[in-house]
Each structure stands twice: as structure tokens, then as C-alpha cells.
Amino acid sequence: MSAIRLLVLGAVRQHGRAHGYQVRNDLEYWGAHEWSNAKPGSIYHALKQMEKQGLLHAHEIAPSTAGGPPRTEYEITDRGEEEFFRLLRESLVSYDQKMDIQSAAVGFLVELERAEALALLRERIRRIEEWRAAVTEHYVPEGGPGQLGHIGEIMNLWVHTADSDAAWTRGLIDRLEAGAYTFAGEGERFVGVLAEGQENPYATGERHAGDDR
Amino acid sequence: MSAIRLLVLGAVRQHGRAHGYQVRNDLEYWGAHEWSNAKPGSIYHALKQMEKQGLLHAHEIAPSTAGGPPRTEYEITDRGEEEFFRLLRESLVSYDQKMDIQSAAVGFLVELERAEALALLRERIRRIEEWRAAVTEHYVPEGGPGQLGHIGEIMNLWVHTADSDAAWTRGLIDRLEAGAYTFAGEGERFVGVLAEGQENPYATGERHAGDDR
DNA sequence: CCCTCGCTAGTCAAACTTGACTACTTCATC
DNA sequence: GATGAAGTAGTCAAGTTTGACTAGCGAGGG
Numbered sequence: 120m121s122a123i124r125l126l127v128l129g130a131v132r133q134h135g136r137a138h139g140y141q142v143r144n145d146l147e148y149w150g151a152h153e154w155s156n157a158k159p160g161s162i163y164h165a166l167k168q169m170e171k172q173g174l175l176h177a178h179e180i181a182p183s184t185a186g187g188p189p190r191t192e193y194e195i196t197d198r199g200e201e202e203f204f205r206l207l208r209e210s211l212v213s214y215d216q217k218m219d220i221q222s223a224a225v226g227f228l229v230e231l232e233r234a235e236a237l238a239l240l241r242e243r244i245r246r247i248e249e250w251r252a253a254v255t256e257h258y259v260p261e262g263g264p265g266q267l268g269h270i271g272e273i274m275n276l277w278v279h280t281a282d283s284d285a286a287w288t289r290g291l292i293d294r295l296e297a298g299a300y301t302f303a304g305e306g307e308r309f310v311g312v313l314a315e316g317q318e319n320p321y322a323t324g325e326r327h328a329g330d331d332r
Numbered sequence: 333m334s335a336i337r338l339l340v341l342g343a344v345r346q347h348g349r350a351h352g353y354q355v356r357n358d359l360e361y362w363g364a365h366e367w368s369n370a371k372p373g374s375i376y377h378a379l380k381q382m383e384k385q386g387l388l389h390a391h392e393i394a395p396s397t398a399g400g401p402p403r404t405e406y407e408i409t410d411r412g413e414e415e416f417f418r419l420l421r422e423s424l425v426s427y428d429q430k431m432d433i434q435s436a437a438v439g440f441l442v443e444l445e446r447a448e449a450l451a452l453l454r455e456r457i458r459r460i461e462e463w464r465a466a467v468t469e470h471y472v473p474e475g476g477p478g479q480l481g482h483i484g485e486i487m488n489l490w491v492h493t494a495d496s497d498a499a500w501t502r503g504l505i506d507r508l509e510a511g512a513y514t515f516a517g518e519g520e521r522f523v524g525v526l527a528e529g530q531e532n533p534y535a536t537g538e539r540h541a542g543d544d545r
Numbered sequence: 546c547c548c549t550c551g552c553t554a555g556t557c558a559a560a561c562t563t564g565a566c567t568a569c570t571t572c573a574t575c
Numbered sequence: 576g577a578t579g580a581a582g583t584a585g586t587c588a589a590g591t592t593t594g595a596c597t598a599g600c601g602a603g604g605g
Contacts, residue, residue: 121591140554149483154429154490161592163555168590188554188599216367218429218493222486229482269442269513270362273435276500277367280431283496287489300482334561353584374562376585381560401569401584 122155122219125206127165129227131175131193132203138190139163149226155219166193174199207231211239214247216280225291233295233302240292247285251278335368335432338419340378342440344388344406345416351394351403352376362439368432379406387412420444424452427460429493438504446508446515453505460498464491 130142137145143162151157169175176196180189195203208231210224228236255278267274294300301307343355350358356375364370382388389409393402408416421444423437441449468491480487507513514520 123591138554143554149486154486156592158593159555160557160594164591188597190554216431218431218489222489225485225489226483228485270439272438272441272504273362273367275504276431276435276438279500279503280493280496283493287492290492291485336561351584356584369562371563372585373564373587377561401567403584 120206120209120220122151122210122217122223123157123161123165124169125203125210125220125223125227126151126155126157127162128169128174128195128199128203128206129223129230131166132195132200132230136178136192136194138192139166140190142166151223151226154222166191169199174202203227204230208239211236212242212246214243214250214281214284216277216284221284229300229302231302232304236302237292237295240288240295244285244288244292247281247288251281254278333419333422333433335364335423335430335436336370336374336378337382338416338423338433338436338440339364339368339370340375341382341387341408341412341416341419342436342443344379345408345413345443349391349405349407351405352379353403355379364436364439367435379404382412387415416440417443421452424449425455425459427456427463427494427497429490429497434497442513442515444515445517449515450505450508453501453508457498457501457505460494460501464494467491 126146127142130145131137133145134141139159139162143157143159146152146155146157146162166175166177170177170193174196175193178192178194180191207224207227210220211228213220231239254274339359340355343358344350346358347354352375356370356372359365359368359370359375379388379390383390383406387409388406391405391407393404395402420437420440423433424441426433444452467487
């Protein structure tokens with residue numbers, strides 16, 4: 120599973136109705152192009168694919184209000200809504216060291232109710248610990264560690280990353296228990312989209328250090 | 333950049349001459365199928381592609397010595413050798429939160445000389461810190477943090493992950509400075525391949541918890 | 546008045562990835 | 576000596592991702 124479906128589905132859902140370029144801009148505002156494959160081609164492809172599969176409904180093209188070619192608008196269907204929550208829940212609980220999916224899920228976390236979000240995050244920790252136990256037991260067999268030579272450093276890296284992830288998740292749980300953020304059913308929702316005239320902090324130019332594109 | 337090229341190129345290089353199935357087995361021994369896209373189709377595709385590009389030389393098919401259909405054997409070329417080291421060095425220094433590339437690079441770390449490996453890892457830390465400074469300054473603009481609402485948690489996750497990565501890298505540097513492992517030019521190299529008759533600890537069956545495949 | 550620049554909106558071919566499938570051999574068992 | 580399980584080696588179509596490309600419109604300068 121890649122993050123693109125969750126991102127696109129969630130972005131369309133937040134707007135009620137959106138065209139590709141709008142989704143592209145939302146995701147850029149999130150910084151998603153930095154940590155996921157949210158590139159133009161992938162976004163438009165995902166929209167078309169999900170339309171074929173009945174998760175989105177395409178309204179025929181409308182002329183652009185802001186210059187440029189006409190655009191196709193999409194709306195989420197009931198099946199799309201279901202799929203969105205399925206993907207979100209799955210992404211929150213599963214530990215598979217793919218940071219992009221996890222990041223996407225955090226972005227939509229507040230679409231759930233607080234109690235469910237907390238439950239899923241606790242389940243996530245349980246699974247990370249289970250995973251950790253399985254690998255450490257599995258990969259350090261007879262002969263003790265060091266048996267694998269430097270290859271053991273790869274496993275070391277995984278375990279270190281898993282521990283760090285669990286720690287971060289615990290921190291988030293604490294913040295949520297302390298009442299941070301506004302969840303579904305708790306009044307006005309915070310929506311991470313660009314307001315009219317607001318400047319996009321991730322505008323073009325200025326690449327980050329470490330960027331190898 | 334995905335990890336598959338580095339993995340396949342490095343695996344062929346360690347053998348001097350290898351066929352696809354052998355590469356596939358090596359990578360399975362490394363556990364690479366757990367943390368990268370090292371699946372049969374991708375491996376065979378990468379072999380063919382790199383042969384086209386002159387990084388590998390394909391010897392025509394040889395009948396199998398162990399049952400099954402005949403196989404194509406590959407050997408690394410001079411240009412392939414260059415490319416291998418280019419990919420390895422690049423993977424070691426760049427921070428792009430793609431764990432698969434980093435893991436692959438760690439697996440081939442000992443192909444370098446110890447001094448260079450240490451230099452690259454120190455450069456890696458420098459870049460992570462640079463990246464961290466850039467994002468924290470860039471993503472917490474006027475109005476202080478909390479401006480972004482729960483979206484700020486995504487950035488929090490990145491920074492947490494970056495810090496954890498830097499800590500792991502420092503640990504590895506310490507171990508290498510203390511003389512751990514055997515590097516190029518230091519006598520017999522440890523090669524992470526299956527010895528005849530040895531059992532593969534990652535044999536089929538038993539999926540890990542959290543695995544969603 | 547016209548020309549270029551940058552933004553809007555999206556398309557496309559080429560490359561890569563996935564997962565299921567083929568076909569052949571050996572080995573143990575009945 | 577037939578059968579079936581397991582291992583060997585690889586192919587293929589369908590789906591996804593990438594990066595470069597197209598094309599319309601408005602604003603501002605000369």
C-alpha cells in the first residue's frame with residue numbers, strides 16, 4: 120500500500136468537491152511532496168483510478184475560474200468514504216517502517232473520534248512491540264549476536280527505528296489525552312488547506328539540504 | 333532512487349558472477365524482502381536493465397547444476413563497479429527518510445575502507461543536522477508552532493525520526509572507531525551470503541506481526 | 546500594443562513494481 | 576514406480592510512478 124490513495128482521497132473529502140490541481144496544492148501545503156510520492160502524475164493517476172473503482176465521482180469539466188485550461192472536479196462517494204476510513208485505520212495501526220503512510224495517516228487523524236484515535240495508536244504500539252520481539256528473537260539465533268557480522272547493523276537500525284517510533288507514538292498519545300487538537304464530533308475542525316490569499320510556506324524554489332532530486 | 337539497484341549490483345559484485353536466483357537468495361538472507369522491494373520481478377528487471385546500460389555483462393545461459401531451468405549468469409563490468417560505489421557513497425551521506433536505501437548501504441559499508449566509511453557517516457550526520465535546522469526554521473514560521481494544528485505532528489514525526497537516525501549513526505561511528513567489523517583492505521572480508529548447507533534464518537512461512545501483505 | 550514570464554491545469558511515454566503464474570527437477574513416500 | 580511436495584529459475588500482464596512536456600490566460604514592462 121502506498122500513501123497516495125489515502126492522501127488524495129482525504130484531500131478530496133476535506134473539500135467536498137475538488138479538482139486535481141487543488142489536491143496537488145493541498146498536499147504541497149502539507150509538505151507531502153517532501154515525504155511521499157505525491158507528484159502531479161501520481162495524483163492525477165490516482166484520481167482516475169479511484170474514479171474507475173467507484174470511490175470518487177467525476178463531474179464533467181468546468182472552465183477554470185483563474186485562467187488556464189478547464190478542470191475536472193471530483194467528489195467522494197459513499198464507497199470512497201468507507202475506503203478512506205479503512206485505509207486510515209489500517210495505516211495507523213500497522214508498523215511497516217514506511218514513513219509516508221504513517222505521515223499521511225497523522226494528517227487525517229482528527230477525522231476520527233478522539234477515543235478511536237487513541238485506541239488505534241495504542242494498538243500501534245502493541246504491534247510495534249510484538250514486531251520487535253519477533254525480530255530480536257528471530258534474528259539473533261544460536262551463536263549469539265555478532266554472528267551476522269556487520270549485517271547485524273541493519274537489524275540494529277530497524278530495532279532502533281522501531282523504538283523511536285514507539286516513543287513518538289507514546290508522546291502523541293500523551294498530547295491527545297491532555298486534550299490537544301480538535302477531533303470529529305468536537306466542534307469546529309481544523310482543516311489543513313490554504314485559505315484564500317494565504318501564502319504557501321512550501322512554495323517553489325529553496326530545496327532542503329539532503330535533498331537529492 | 334530506490335534501493336534495488338544498489339542491492340542487486342552489490343550482490344552480483346560479491347559473487348563475481350551470479351544468476352538471478354542467487355541474488356534473490358542473498359537478498360532474502362539479508363532480510364531485504366522485509367524492508368525493500370527486493371521481489372523476484374524487481375530483481376530480474378533490475379538485472380536486465382543494468383545489463384542494457386552496460387553495468388552488468390550477461391553470460392549466455394548455463395544449464396542449472398541443481399535442478400530447474402537453465403539460468404543466465406551476470407558479471408559486473410568496470411562501469412558497474414563505478415556505479416556501485418557512486419550509489420553506495422550517495423546512499424550513505426544522503427538523508428531522505430527512505431530506510432530501505434539506508435539499510436542497503438549499511439549492508440555494503442565494509443566494501444569501503446574504514447576511514448572513508450567513517451568520513452561518509454560523519455557527513456551524513458552533518459546533513460541530518462542541516463536538514464533539521466532547515467525544516468524547523470522553515471516550518472515554524474510567524475505565529476509560533478501550533479499554527480499548523482495537528483498537521484504540525486507530521487513535522488514533529490520527521491524531526492523525531494531524524495534525531496533517532498542521527499543517534500543511531502553516532503552509535504555506529506563509535507563501534508567502527510572501536511575497531512568493529514572488517515573493512516576493505518583489512519584482511520578477510522565478511523561476506524553475507526549463505527554458506528553451503530547453512531540454514532536460512534528467514535526461510536518461508538512465519539510472517540511477522542504488523543505485516544500487511 | 547505586444548511579448549515574455551509565471552501561474553493554472555493537466556497529459557503522456559517510459560520506466561519500475563507487483564503478484565501470480567509457468568515449467569522443470571529432485572526427493573521422499575506410499 | 577507413481578505421486579506429490581518442495582525447491583529451482585524465471586516470465587508476464589496489469590498497475591503505478593516518474594519527469595518532462597503542453598497549452599491557456601493574465602499581469603507588467605518596454
